Amino acid sequence: MNYVYALFLPFIFYTFCQGQNQTDRTTEIVYSPPKDTVTSYGPTLMVRNIKQDRKGNILIAGSNFSVFGDAFRYDGTSFTNLTSEVGSHRFWDVLEDRRGNLWLASLESGVYYYNGQSFQHFTTKQGLANNSVNCIYEDNIIPRLV
Secondary structure (H helix, E strand, O other), X not given: OHHHHHHHHHHHXXXXXXXXXXXXXXXXXXXXXXXXXXXXXXXXXXXXXEEEOOOOOEEEEEEOOOOOEEEEEEOOOOEEEXXXXXXXXXXXXXXXXXXXXXXXXXXXXXXXXXXXXXXXEEOHHHOOOOOOOOOEEEOOOOEEEO
């Protein structure tokens, strides 16, 4: 009887191991939307801050298809991703100063300044006390970082 088990066990192990070598499994397709500038959707995961600019557009700092975040402008009909060229960072606040420039506060990535044509990035290398900025507000003199 032990002889039958000794022959039967290798057959079982061989059968189970052959099942691990199958390569015809279906591949899972992961949806990764293109990072367009103008979209029909805004933040999809989380909204961290909402403000209104001088033209009545809504400025939104929030997450879009990732745990990180983007900044958006909503003009009443469509969303514009303001940060598509700088990548996704954890944007926590967005502010339009009295000159019409945008300031974007991010967690761990410093501050981004947008003058309507190009971005400027400020970190501890440029003099920030910390790269984690949660809030930006403007007083009578200049925008302040908190």
